[in-house]
Every structure is written in C-alpha cells, then in structure tokens.
Amino acid sequence: MKTINHVSEMIEISKDYGGKSVGFVPTMGALHAGHLSLVKEARKQNDIVVVSVFVNPAQFGPREDFSAYPRMIDKDQKLLEGENVDYMFSPETSEMYPKDFSTSIHVGNLTDYLCGYYRPGHFDGVVLVVNKLFNIVKPTRAYFGQKDAQQFRVLKSMVCDLNMNVEMIEMPIVREADGLALSSRNMYLSPEERKEAPILHLAIKYAVDQIKLGRKDAYKIKREAMNKLGIYPDIKIQYFEIVDEKTLVPVSKITSKVIVAAAIFLGKTRLIDNEIVNV
Amino acid sequence: MKTINHVSEMIEISKDYGGKSVGFVPTMGALHAGHLSLVKEARKQNDIVVVSVFVNPAQFGPREDFSAYPRMIDKDQKLLEGENVDYMFSPETSEMYPKDFSTSIHVGNLTDYLCGYYRPGHFDGVVLVVNKLFNIVKPTRAYFGQKDAQQFRVLKSMVCDLNMNVEMIEMPIVREADGLALSSRNMYLSPEERKEAPILHLAIKYAVDQIKLGRKDAYKIKREAMNKLGIYPDIKIQYFEIVDEKTLVPVSKITSKVIVAAAIFLGKTRLIDNEIVNV
Numbered sequence: 001m002k003t004i005n006h007v008s009e010m011i012e013i014s015k016d017y018g019g020k021s022v023g024f025v026p027t028m029g030a031l032h033a034g035h036l037s038l039v040k041e042a043r044k045q046n047d048i049v050v051v052s053v054f055v056n057p058a059q060f061g062p063r064e065d066f067s068a069y070p071r072m073i074d075k076d077q078k079l080l081e082g083e084n085v086d087y088m089f090s091p092e093t094s095e096m097y098p099k100d101f102s103t104s105i106h107v108g109n110l111t112d113y114l115c116g117y118y119r120p121g122h123f124d125g126v127v128l129v130v131n132k133l134f135n136i137v138k139p140t141r142a143y144f145g146q147k148d149a150q151q152f153r154v155l156k157s158m159v160c161d162l163n164m165n166v167e168m169i170e171m172p173i174v175r176e177a178d179g180l181a182l183s184s185r186n187m188y189l190s191p192e193e194r195k196e197a198p199i200l201h202l203a204i205k206y207a208v209d210q211i212k213l214g215r216k217d218a219y220k221i222k223r224e225a226m227n228k229l230g231i232y233p234d235i236k237i238q239y240f241e242i243v244d245e246k247t248l249v250p251v252s253k254i255t256s257k258v259i260v261a262a263a264i265f266l267g268k269t270r271l272i273d274n275e276i277v278n279v
Numbered sequence: 280m281k282t283i284n285h286v287s288e289m290i291e292i293s294k295d296y297g298g299k300s301v302g303f304v305p306t307m308g309a310l311h312a313g314h315l316s317l318v319k320e321a322r323k324q325n326d327i328v329v330v331s332v333f334v335n336p337a338q339f340g341p342r343e344d345f346s347a348y349p350r351m352i353d354k355d356q357k358l359l360e361g362e363n364v365d366y367m368f369s370p371e372t373s374e375m376y377p378k379d380f381s382t383s384i385h386v387g388n389l390t391d392y393l394c395g396y397y398r399p400g401h402f403d404g405v406v407l408v409v410n411k412l413f414n415i416v417k418p419t420r421a422y423f424g425q426k427d428a429q430q431f432r433v434l435k436s437m438v439c440d441l442n443m444n445v446e447m448i449e450m451p452i453v454r455e456a457d458g459l460a461l462s463s464r465n466m467y468l469s470p471e472e473r474k475e476a477p478i479l480h481l482a483i484k485y486a487v488d489q490i491k492l493g494r495k496d497a498y499k500i501k502r503e504a505m506n507k508l509g510i511y512p513d514i515k516i517q518y519f520e521i522v523d524e525k526t527l528v529p530v531s532k533i534t535s536k537v538i539v540a541a542a543i544f545l546g547k548t549r550l551i552d553n554e555i556v557n558v
Binding site: 007011015100101102103104105106107108109110127131132135136157158161162163164165 | 286290294379380381382383384385386387388389406410411414415436437440441442443444
C-alpha cells in the first residue's frame with residue numbers, strides 16, 4: 001500500500017489508471033469493522049482500491065467534535081494494509097482548503113429533515129469534500145455505509161445532478177453483537193453509556209417490527225418506540241422519524257419503502273442509527 | 280461534426296477519448312466572431328474540439344432575457360462545421376435540469392462586486408452549468424472570452440477549489456471596427472443605439488490611458504470616464520469600476536494589475552466591457 005499525503009500526488013496517480021476500475025472508500029479514519037466492510041467490498045469489485053482518511057472540518061458545526069474527533073492514522077494504515085488497499089490518501093487540511101477557498105455546494109430537499117435539520121451546514125461540508133475527493137481520486141465506484149443513510153442519498157443526488165460519473169454503492173450497517181451500530185464515536189461512551197447504547201437499535205427494531213406487522217400509523221409507532229428510549233434518563237432523543245426512503249420526508253401513513261431513523265445524545269455523545277423497511 | 284443532443288450520448292463519448300487532448304468551448308449559442316476565436320484556439324491546441332450550445336436558464340434572473348435570448352442553432356451548427364469542430368453538444372434543458380434537481384454551487388468573494396452584485400444568483404448558475412458540462416465533456420482545456428472577465432475568474436476559482444482537472448484559458452475580447460465588444464446581445468440594439476454603443480469602450484479606454492499615464496486615483500479617473508458616458512441620455516450606467524485583477528475588489532489607489540470594467544444599459548439592452556491593465 002502506498003500512502004499519499006499530497007493532493008497533487010493523488011491527481012498524478014488518478015490521471016491514468018490504465019483502464020482499470022477503481023473502488024473508493026472515503027473515511028474520516030478511526031477505522032472500524034464498518035469501514036472495513038466497505039473496503040472489502042471495494043477490493044472484491046475493483047482492480048484498484050483507494051481509501052481516503054481525512055477528518056473534514058467543513059462538515060463539523062462550530063460546537064461539534066472536530067478537534068476531539070479520534071485520529072489514529074498509524075492504526076488505520078495498518079488496518080488498510082491488512083485489507084490489501086492500494087492507496088491510502090490522507091491529505092493535509094491546508095491542501096484541501098487553502099486560505100482563499102471560497103466555493104460551497106448545497107443539496108436541497110433531502111437535507112431538510114433528520115440530521116440535515118439538526119446539523120445545519122453539515123451536509124454542505126460532506127458534499128463539498130466528497131465532490132473534491134471524487135475529482136482528485138476519479139473512482140469508478142464509491143462505497144458508503146447505510147448508517148449514514150441520509151448522507152448517502154444526499155451524495156447520490158449531488159453526483160446525479162452534477163453528472164459525476166461515479167457508481168454509488170450503499171453497504172449494510174455493521175453492528176456489535178448487542179446491536180449497537182459501529183461508529184468511530186462509540187469510543188466516546190463511558191462503560192455505563194456503552195451498556196445503555198443498544199437501546200437505540202432496539203427502539204428502531206421495535207418500530208420496524210410494527211411496520212412489518214402491517215401497522216400504518218407512523219405517529220403511534222414513533223411514540224411507542226420513543227417510550228422505549230425513555231427508560232434511560234441520560235438519553236436525549238434528537239429525532240426519531242419514519243421517512244420516505246426516496247424523499248426523506250417524514251410520513252404519517254406508511255404506504256411505501258421507509259427509513260426508520262433516529263439520533264440520540266447519550267451523555268455528550270451523539271449516536272445515529274436507522275433501518276430501511278420495504279412495505 | 281457530430282451533433283449531440285443527449286447528455287448520456289456525450290458521456291458515452293467522453294468516457295474514452297483514447298488519450299487525445301480535448302478543447303472545450305461552452306457557449307449559449309448565437310455565435311459571433313468572439314466565440315469563433317475561442318473555437319479556433321481550441322482547434323489549434325487540441326486533438327478534439329467540443330463546443331456546447333446551451334442557453335442556461337440557471338444563470339438568468341427572473342426579470343432577465345432568458346426567453347428573449349437569441350437562439351439560432353442551425354446557423355450556429357454551420358459556423359461550427361466551418362471551424363472543423365468535432366462535437367457540437369446541445370442538450371435539452373429538461374435533461375440538464377430534471378424535475379427533482381436540487382444541487383447548487385456558490386463561489387464567494389469574487390462574486391461580491393461588478394456583475395455579481397447586480398445579478399444575484401447569476402454566477403451560481405454559471406458555475407453550476409460549467410461544473411456539469413466539465414463532468415459531461417471531461418475536457419483537457421476550456422476557453423472563455425475576457426469580455427466576461429469576472430465569469431472567468433469565478434470559474435477558475437471553482438475549478439481550483441473543487442480540484443477539477445481542466446486548464447482554463449482566457450482569450451482576448453474581439454471587437455467591431457468601432458471598438459464595440461462582440462456580444463450576442465448586440466443584436467438587440469436599434470440602429471440608433473448601435474451608433475452610441477462604442478462609447479462604452481471609449482470610456483473604458485480613456486480610463487486605461489489615464490492609468491497608463493501613471494495616474495493612481497481611481498475615484499477621479501472613474502468619474503471622468505463616467506462623464507464621457509453621460510453624453511448620451513439613453514445610457515444608464517450600472518457600474519464603472521477599477522478593481523484588483525485577482526480579487527475583483529474595487530481599488531482606490533491603483534498600485535497593481537487592475538481591470539477597468541463597466542456595465543451599462545443602452546435602452547433595454549445591457550452591455551458589459553472591460554480592459555485589463557498592467558501597472
């Protein structure tokens with residue numbers, strides 16, 4: 001595996017992949033088995049695999065955890081070597097966002113609800129960095145985890161609108177044995193919080209089961225699921241929604257494919273999770 | 280020359296140019312000798328030449344001349360054939376902006392003054408369509424006229440910020456014998472207005488000559504130049520500015536490379552012009 005620290009170097013490489021297919025996994029590092037499932041799939045489907053490790057300041061709000069976000073590049077590097085990755089691309093912030101940087105990208109509609117509502121500007125930062133990374137890496141396919149289901153749909157919309165020629169692939173959520181979705185932020189949890197954390201997935205699963213049983217009233221299902229989260233006083237629900245899988249607009253009556261999606265604060269740590277349900 | 284009317288068809292072509300260089304000239308059609316100077320340069324410097332003809336609704340304000348903008352695709356086609364162009368790309372609006380389109384791009388700073396101030400949203404529309412066209416056509420080099428000096432600098436900033444791998448080339452303004460800068464909008468002018476129109480360039484040239492004489496006081500030079508435009512009562516000055524060539528910020532003291540840029544209304548027709556002066 002070759003480690004690339006400069007944008008210009010990566011551009012030089014991507015200029016000519018000699019007709020080979022390139023699978024790309026953009027990450028913020030602190031890699032876990034969720035990331036590695038993307039890398040493994042990229043490895044399976046492509047001749048060349050590029051993984052970026054870049055903690056993107058543009059997608060953090062002013063009061064969010066940018067500086068605290070876990071950075072462990074040496075460990076990440078070893079993990080990616082173990083997956084037989086060809087290039088780890090880990091640029092400097094000052095190269096990605098030079099002083100006179102002044103371009104922004106916004107995707108509307110899909111960003112109105114869920115995390116988009118509660119993290120203003122977050123998805124602008126995500127689409128900006130992925131747009132740049134796609135131009136720098138020029139992948140054939142790019143891999144994202146379903147844990148960030150809204151992120152995937154927003155990015156897909158950007159790729160489609162801007163005619164970027166990248167195949168977008170969404171991979172299933174990887175979970176701990178007790179159901180907690182893997183996330184780099186799980187390491188913020190105290191042992192006590194870690195014990196409580198699986199309730200998030202249990203509440204989502206409760207809603208999914210109710211939908212599968214044929215119930216249609218989103219409001220009642222949401223209330224019942226949120227009551228389950230209520231058993232731990234240190235959990236604050238940011239949102240618990242049942243939204244249309246395509247538009248991400250909350251539904252009142254469940255008549256087509258939906259996403260049950262939730263965000264909670266467990267102490268100071270924000271956790272998200274979701275499941276997609278075919279009706 | 281092949282005429283391409285579908286985005287998917289152009290994407291198919293741009294997937295593999297066989298290692299050949301591609302010169303691209305994005306236009307809104309109604310081609311004149313200004314456009315053709317770009318096409319000729321593209322022809323000289325590249326193996327393949329692509330010219331797009333697309334009147335981009337996204338760059339017109341609600342009260343601007345989108346529907347009135349001249350369309351003469353058959354004449355354009357013949358002119359481009361005469362220049363030995365390889366592909367004329369002329370997509371439908373509904374393909375460029377499908378119903379659920381929701382992405383926008385904004386370049387800050389450079390759009391604060393000049394046309395950017397007076398045409399809010401205009402440059403958002405320009406960078407959006409050029410971003411899409413670059414992704415669709417995948418050119419090696421792209422050619423723009425200096426008449427739209429602000430547009431060129433805004434686009435260059437977008438290309439740099441988003442790591443788009445396109446060489447941006449600015450070509451000199453082509454003028455009528457009496458100095459009027461060529462523009463598709465000149466055909467809106469009545470015979471009377473056409474006679475008055477060269478005063479725009481004369482006023483700019485007056486300012487340029489004063490700067491070349493070593494005068495530094497931008498305010499006084501601007502006032503004197505604007506007085507020259509005052510001799511025709513049906514001319515309304517939108518702006519007459521002397522701005523830094525890089526930042527496009529108006530200068531009070533002329534100490535480095537500047538652009539003398541102006542926009543006027545002559546009757547209902549908006550005309551722009553500029554000159555770049557090395558100090």
